[in-house]
Every structure is written in C-alpha cells, then in structure tokens.
Amino acid sequence: MSSAWPLVITLLYVATAMLIGLRAQAGRSMNNLEEWGVAGRSMGPVTLYLLIAAGSVSAYTFMGAPGWAYSKGVAVFYVAVYLAYLALVAWYFGPKVWQFGEQFGHVTQASAIADRYQSPALGALSALVMAVGSVAYAVLQTIGSAYILFVMSGGQIPVWLGVLLVLACIAVYLYASGQRAIGRTNAFQGVLMLVVAWAVGLWAIHSATGGLSFAGVFERITAENPEFLTLPGAGGDMSFSFWTTSIIVSMFSFMPPVWTQWMSASSARTIRRSATWLPTYYVVILPMVVVGFIGIFSLPELARADTVVLEYAMQHLPVVLVGLLGAGTLAASMSSSEPFIHSVSLSVSKDVLQPLLKLSEGTTAKLARLLILPIMFLVIAPLAIAEPGSLVMILLVGLGFASQVLPAFIGMFFWPRASKLGVMAGIVAGFMVTVAFTAVWPHPLGIHAGFWGLMVNLPLFFAVSLVTPAGESEVVERFFRISAPRGLTRLGR
Amino acid sequence: MATRRDTAMTAVVVLTSFHHDGYDMRRIFVLPTSWAGWGLFIAFVALVLAGIWPVIGWVNRATLVMGLPLLVVWSYVIMFACVAVMLVGNRIVERDDHE
Known part of the structure; x- marks a missing residue:
C-alpha cells in the first residue's frame, strides 16, 4: 500500500x-x-x-x-x-x-x-x-x-x-x-x-x-x-x-x-x-x-x-x-x-x-x-510477539473455565443451600472435563466442551452441597435480601 | 414468616423472612413471586429457546427474506425481541418498585 x-x-x-x-x-x-x-x-x-x-x-x-x-x-x-x-x-x-x-x-x-x-x-x-x-x-x-x-x-x-x-x-x-x-x-x-x-x-x-x-x-x-x-x-x-x-x-x-x-x-x-x-x-x-x-x-x-x-x-x-x-x-x-x-x-x-x-x-x-x-x-x-500456537487453546480452556464457575453464581442468586465445598467440587470437576474435551478429545459428538463440563459440574455441585455444611446463615441472608427481595420459594411440602 | 399462595404449583410457600430455621433449605429457591414475574420468566425462556435447536432447525433454510438469509433475519428478530421483553420488564420492575 x-x-x-x-x-x-x-x-x-x-x-x-x-x-x-x-x-x-x-x-x-x-x-x-x-x-x-x-x-x-x-x-x-x-x-x-x-x-x-x-x-x-x-x-x-x-x-x-x-x-x-x-x-x-x-x-x-x-x-x-x-x-x-x-x-x-x-x-x-x-x-x-x-x-x-x-x-x-x-x-x-x-x-x-x-x-x-x-x-x-x-x-x-x-x-x-x-x-x-x-x-x-x-x-x-x-x-x-x-x-x-x-x-x-x-x-x-x-x-x-x-x-x-x-x-x-x-x-x-x-x-x-x-x-x-x-x-x-x-x-x-x-x-x-x-x-x-x-x-x-x-x-x-x-x-x-x-x-x-x-x-x-x-x-x-x-x-x-x-x-x-x-x-x-x-x-x-x-x-x-x-x-x-x-x-x-x-x-x-x-x-x-x-x-x-x-x-x-x-x-x-x-x-x-x-x-x-x-x-x-x-x-x-x-x-x-x-x-x-x-x-x-x-x-x-x-x-x-x-x-x-x-x-x-x-x-x-x-x-x-x-x-x-x-x-x-x-x-x-x-x-x-x-x-x-x-x-x-x-x-x-x-x-x-x-x-x-x-x-x-x-x-x-x-x-x-x-x-x-x-x-x-x-x-x-x-506472548503477543512470540504468538505461541497454543494461545487459542489457552483461551478456549480459560473461557471454558469461566462457564464452570456457574455453581458459585447459582449459590449467589438462586439457591441459598449451595456450599463452599459443593462449588469447589463442581468447578474442579467441570474444569477438568472442559480441559480434556478441549485439548485431548475436542468437543465430542459436536457438543461444546464447556457444556460437557457443566453436565458433570452441576450434578456434583448439587450433590456435594446437600451433604456438606451450608454457608453461615447471616451471610446467606445478607446476599439473598438482594437476590430475592420479595422472598424465596419453597418447593414441595 | 411464610405466606401461602394459590398457583398452579402445589405447596409453594413464599418465605418473606430469611430466618430459615425450621425450613428445609434444600428446597428453597429464588423463583418469581408474582404473575407478572412468571410472565417475564417465561418470556426470557422463550427467547432463549427461539435461538437454539430445535427452533433454529425450523428456520435453517437457504431462502432470503428482505434480501437477507432467513437465519440472519431470525437472529435479528431474536435480538430486537430481547429489547422488547426487557422494556416490558423495566415497566414491571419499576411499577413494583423494587430492584
């Protein structure tokens, strides 16, 4: 030019x-x-x-x-x-x-x-x-x-x-x-x-x-x-x-x-x-x-x-x-x-x-x-000058992780019973699945690796939360006064 | 304090107090607490469903609408429908005077 x-x-x-x-x-x-x-x-x-x-x-x-x-x-x-x-x-x-x-x-x-x-x-x-x-x-x-x-x-x-x-x-x-x-x-x-x-x-x-x-x-x-x-x-x-x-x-x-x-x-x-x-x-x-x-x-x-x-x-x-x-x-x-x-x-x-x-x-x-x-x-x-070939992979894994933090937000906005250990278990398991299905076996069956991660992450998060201690009630109450200003709903009797 | 309301769902109790002692916390969730709220929730879900399979399969045709591919037009219909639903949502939230 x-x-x-x-x-x-x-x-x-x-x-x-x-x-x-x-x-x-x-x-x-x-x-x-x-x-x-x-x-x-x-x-x-x-x-x-x-x-x-x-x-x-x-x-x-x-x-x-x-x-x-x-x-x-x-x-x-x-x-x-x-x-x-x-x-x-x-x-x-x-x-x-x-x-x-x-x-x-x-x-x-x-x-x-x-x-x-x-x-x-x-x-x-x-x-x-x-x-x-x-x-x-x-x-x-x-x-x-x-x-x-x-x-x-x-x-x-x-x-x-x-x-x-x-x-x-x-x-x-x-x-x-x-x-x-x-x-x-x-x-x-x-x-x-x-x-x-x-x-x-x-x-x-x-x-x-x-x-x-x-x-x-x-x-x-x-x-x-x-x-x-x-x-x-x-x-x-x-x-x-x-x-x-x-x-x-x-x-x-x-x-x-x-x-x-x-x-x-x-x-x-x-x-x-x-x-x-x-x-x-x-x-x-x-x-x-x-x-x-x-x-x-x-x-x-x-x-x-x-x-x-x-x-x-x-x-x-x-x-x-x-x-x-x-x-x-x-x-x-x-x-x-x-x-x-x-x-x-x-x-x-x-x-x-x-x-x-x-x-x-x-x-x-x-x-x-x-x-x-x-x-x-x-x-x-x-990194930008070297332009490593694995950069896109790092990005995909990083973004895959971002979606795996979802349990932390479920416990913040929707479900007061979420526990710290439940969130950790979900994140770690979901992250490992996402990494594996990004780097080793990319997107099996044409389904996004992060979605596979969530399918393992969410059930584990709910299961571990139910068997481990919930967060301090004072903290839960403080957050849910904002997340649910008109009250929470109990499903079932 | 708990108030029982008449909805299609059975045994739904809205907890207006956050002192959850005595309640089974496993079953407590944040859900809409009014008919307007449920309407908005359903509209949000409908918008998301409109952009994914199987709905997206129904508009997956090599035809042009207003000079654009049908899938492109559908994507923009969803985008502007999102604006419309959020405008309605603003009226509901501000009418009910809560954040």
Missing part, C-alpha cells in the same frame, strides 16, 4: 484514544480501588451502554466474524444471538451485582465469591484461573492490534513494535485513569466502530453489486453457493448441537470485566436501562459479515480467511476508508483488551495479593495500578 493516509488516520485514532483516556482522570485521585477499579460507581446509561457494547465487540467482529462468514457462512450469527442473551443476563444479574458491590464494598467478581462462601481461598482460586483466560484474550487482541498497524504502515511498523506501541498507549491512560479511562475510550471506540462498520460495509456492497442493498450479495450466494446460507455451513462443522451448546456456554460465562462494568454503574436502574438497549448495538456485526460474504465470490483464493475485509478494502475501497477501517479494527481490539488487563490487575491485587500479604486498602490500590505494567510488558507483550 503506497498511500500514507491509512497509517495517518490509524495513528490519529490512537492519539485521540490516548487523549480521551488521560482526560478521564479529571483531577481525581486514583489511589483507591473504588475510583481506579470501578470509577467511583458513577457511570451513566449511555457511557455504560457503549462500555459494555464496545467491550464485547472485539477484533473478532472486524476480522474473525467476516472470516467465519467467508469460510462457513451464516453459522457466524450464533455470536449475534449469544450477545443478545448476554444483554438479558446483564438485565437480570447486573443490578443485583451492583447492589452487592455498593452494599458490601466488592470491586471484583472474586471478592463477591470470597464473601458469599466466606472463603478467601475460593476467591483467590477463581481470580487466578479467570486470569489465565483473560490474559490469553488480551494477548489475542494485542496481536490483532499489531497486525493492523503492520498492514496500515505497509510493513513499516513490525509486529513487535506494534505490540509495544499499542500496549504503551493503553498503559499510560489505564494507569492514569483506570476504569474511567476504559469507560470514556470505549464510548469513543463504540461510536467509531459503528460508523466505520456501516461505512465500509455499504461501500463494499456498492463496489460489489452497484447498489446499496444486501439482496444483491445474497442472491448471488443463493445461486452459486447456497451451502453458506444454512447450518452446518460450508465447512460442515457448525452442527445444530454445536450452535446450541456454544450459545448456552457463552451465555453462562460470567467474565470478570463484565462484573466490573456492572459495578461501575451509577445505579442498579442504570444497568437495566443500558442492558435493555444493548442488543441494538449488535447491528454493527451485519455489514462486516456481509463483506465476508462478498469475499466468497470476489476473493475466492484467500490464504487467511480473517483478512477478508482488509484485503477487500485495500483492493476496492478509497484510502480514507481503509484508514478508517484500520482505526475501527484497532478500536475494537483495544476496547476489548483494556478491560481484561484492568480486571486481571485489579483481581490479582485485591483477591490474591491483599489476603496473602495482608496489605491495606491503600497499598492494594497502588499495587493494582502498578501491576498493569508487568502484566502488559512481561506477560502480554512477549
């Missing part, structure tokens, strides 16, 4: 994000967990809407999802369905989690688990294992960011330098403004992504069909490649069972940054209002995916499916739109990686190091801010 405009526009985006992130501090002291961790529980409905929306729309939307459309077809829309269900999850659980945080002082998911089961060990365990998946996720997003800088610069910015540039940019405003920076930058990135996705999508449709209607693209696919329009897709690997179990497992994966986002809201009502409109944001997926479908007949010999949008843009779109696509894709990867980096630092400080080293709240807050630096430059950067 000979023009400098794409790189200029992309770097302009980086500078703007950095400025917004730094200004988010607005003179506040960030040396306490309430401010740096959950933005003083102050976010309004619009910021929260864009924070959650942009956080859930990663580089996958701009690269992976069009790649899936290009190689598999409509199977990619399972993502849109489960994102809508995550809004239902946020609507129901978000206000309760916010109340836990506001009344009991939680700033992390693991703190809530440790409090409910009166077990710092269980909190530390969940913080550490969630950190594995979170770091892997942040590494993947960082690789995506560096790749974008590499392409936009025509190869002038090598991947190692791109990794360091992006992480340095995030580190500066994350250290300075914490969750407030994430809120502000995600709001900016969320709007940018929406505009760029539709501009690029409509321009691509026009260049491919001469019109602005999706129909021109799909009529051609129907005539030439109808297998892309149904399950199991062109690859034949997205069966009904994998579609169904992937949605269920993703829906029950309560990732830690999402809890932090809920706790950052100004009120329980704010979360409910934001969650209500959240599915409307996911129209961002449609135009990008349509470019993937255009690639089926325009770029039939593509070596890497996930580069379909970039390749198409560079061949058919004006340089300004290519630059905006670079900025939009970078925004997607940065807006998704920064909440995970923040969450790992916050949770490891609060739920592992504080109880282990008996640190004060003030020291823990300072530690959380500083910890982002070794996490980013000693863990994420080397």
Whole structure:
C-alpha cells in the first residue's frame, strides 16, 4: 500500500484514544480501588451502554466474524444471538451485582465469591484461573492490534513494535485513569466502530453489486453457493448441537470485566436501562459479515480467511476508508483488551495479593495500578510477539473455565443451600472435563466442551452441597435480601 | 414468616423472612413471586429457546427474506425481541418498585 493516509488516520485514532483516556482522570485521585477499579460507581446509561457494547465487540467482529462468514457462512450469527442473551443476563444479574458491590464494598467478581462462601481461598482460586483466560484474550487482541498497524504502515511498523506501541498507549491512560479511562475510550471506540462498520460495509456492497442493498450479495450466494446460507455451513462443522451448546456456554460465562462494568454503574436502574438497549448495538456485526460474504465470490483464493475485509478494502475501497477501517479494527481490539488487563490487575491485587500479604486498602490500590505494567510488558507483550500456537487453546480452556464457575453464581442468586465445598467440587470437576474435551478429545459428538463440563459440574455441585455444611446463615441472608427481595420459594411440602 | 399462595404449583410457600430455621433449605429457591414475574420468566425462556435447536432447525433454510438469509433475519428478530421483553420488564420492575 503506497498511500500514507491509512497509517495517518490509524495513528490519529490512537492519539485521540490516548487523549480521551488521560482526560478521564479529571483531577481525581486514583489511589483507591473504588475510583481506579470501578470509577467511583458513577457511570451513566449511555457511557455504560457503549462500555459494555464496545467491550464485547472485539477484533473478532472486524476480522474473525467476516472470516467465519467467508469460510462457513451464516453459522457466524450464533455470536449475534449469544450477545443478545448476554444483554438479558446483564438485565437480570447486573443490578443485583451492583447492589452487592455498593452494599458490601466488592470491586471484583472474586471478592463477591470470597464473601458469599466466606472463603478467601475460593476467591483467590477463581481470580487466578479467570486470569489465565483473560490474559490469553488480551494477548489475542494485542496481536490483532499489531497486525493492523503492520498492514496500515505497509510493513513499516513490525509486529513487535506494534505490540509495544499499542500496549504503551493503553498503559499510560489505564494507569492514569483506570476504569474511567476504559469507560470514556470505549464510548469513543463504540461510536467509531459503528460508523466505520456501516461505512465500509455499504461501500463494499456498492463496489460489489452497484447498489446499496444486501439482496444483491445474497442472491448471488443463493445461486452459486447456497451451502453458506444454512447450518452446518460450508465447512460442515457448525452442527445444530454445536450452535446450541456454544450459545448456552457463552451465555453462562460470567467474565470478570463484565462484573466490573456492572459495578461501575451509577445505579442498579442504570444497568437495566443500558442492558435493555444493548442488543441494538449488535447491528454493527451485519455489514462486516456481509463483506465476508462478498469475499466468497470476489476473493475466492484467500490464504487467511480473517483478512477478508482488509484485503477487500485495500483492493476496492478509497484510502480514507481503509484508514478508517484500520482505526475501527484497532478500536475494537483495544476496547476489548483494556478491560481484561484492568480486571486481571485489579483481581490479582485485591483477591490474591491483599489476603496473602495482608496489605491495606491503600497499598492494594497502588499495587493494582502498578501491576498493569508487568502484566502488559512481561506477560502480554512477549506472548503477543512470540504468538505461541497454543494461545487459542489457552483461551478456549480459560473461557471454558469461566462457564464452570456457574455453581458459585447459582449459590449467589438462586439457591441459598449451595456450599463452599459443593462449588469447589463442581468447578474442579467441570474444569477438568472442559480441559480434556478441549485439548485431548475436542468437543465430542459436536457438543461444546464447556457444556460437557457443566453436565458433570452441576450434578456434583448439587450433590456435594446437600451433604456438606451450608454457608453461615447471616451471610446467606445478607446476599439473598438482594437476590430475592420479595422472598424465596419453597418447593414441595 | 411464610405466606401461602394459590398457583398452579402445589405447596409453594413464599418465605418473606430469611430466618430459615425450621425450613428445609434444600428446597428453597429464588423463583418469581408474582404473575407478572412468571410472565417475564417465561418470556426470557422463550427467547432463549427461539435461538437454539430445535427452533433454529425450523428456520435453517437457504431462502432470503428482505434480501437477507432467513437465519440472519431470525437472529435479528431474536435480538430486537430481547429489547422488547426487557422494556416490558423495566415497566414491571419499576411499577413494583423494587430492584
């Protein structure tokens, strides 16, 4: 690519994000967990809407999802369905989690688990294992960011330098403004992504069909490649069972940054209002995916499916739109990686190091801010530069674990009899099954490994809970006054 | 304190006190406590069922609706139905004045 405009526009985006992130501090002291961790529980409905929306729309939307459309077809829309269900999850659980945080002082998911089961060990365990998946996720997003800088610069910015540039940019405003920076930058990135996705999508449709209607693209696919329009897709690997179990497992994966986002809201009502409109944001997926479908007949010999949008843009779109696509894709990867980096630092400080080293709240807050630096430059950067082949496996195992923490939440929201040992037994068994069915025998019978894990996890959790002591009644009562404000129901006589 | 209510379910007791001594905690769950709550719960379950097998099998056809594949249109119908159900839910929750 000979023009400098794409790189200029992309770097302009980086500078703007950095400025917004730094200004988010607005003179506040960030040396306490309430401010740096959950933005003083102050976010309004619009910021929260864009924070959650942009956080859930990663580089996958701009690269992976069009790649899936290009190689598999409509199977990619399972993502849109489960994102809508995550809004239902946020609507129901978000206000309760916010109340836990506001009344009991939680700033992390693991703190809530440790409090409910009166077990710092269980909190530390969940913080550490969630950190594995979170770091892997942040590494993947960082690789995506560096790749974008590499392409936009025509190869002038090598991947190692791109990794360091992006992480340095995030580190500066994350250290300075914490969750407030994430809120502000995600709001900016969320709007940018929406505009760029539709501009690029409509321009691509026009260049491919001469019109602005999706129909021109799909009529051609129907005539030439109808297998892309149904399950199991062109690859034949997205069966009904994998579609169904992937949605269920993703829906029950309560990732830690999402809890932090809920706790950052100004009120329980704010979360409910934001969650209500959240599915409307996911129209961002449609135009990008349509470019993937255009690639089926325009770029039939593509070596890497996930580069379909970039390749198409560079061949058919004006340089300004290519630059905006670079900025939009970078925004997607940065807006998704920064909440995970923040969450790992916050949770490891609060739920592992504080109880282990008996640190004060003030020291823990300072530690959380500083910890982002070794996490980013000693863990994420080397992994992103090395691009280990097992990274996706680490991510899948990590996300598989996220769904295995479900018993802890059943005991928090639905069933007061859940015991600490029941939760531990369920998590450990479910995690082992998920690891085995991810790494050794991937997704037996076309069913998601995390779903197999849950099928072992949940019965064990209920059985062990019934034969081991319940939690302290005072603690159970404290939690269920929020989880069940109008009372609990006894089934049977 | 416990109040017994008339529902299709037998022997359902709503515990409005959290002093659960004397009750068999194994059988105590958080469930909707009003008809509106049950309606909302059923709507949530129906939405989830609409997006998975077997319902998804019924819309798995290579036909176009408004220029888009049927499965894509169905996915967006589910997404906007989620918005509609949550809007109704907001009215119920705010009318009942509890979080």
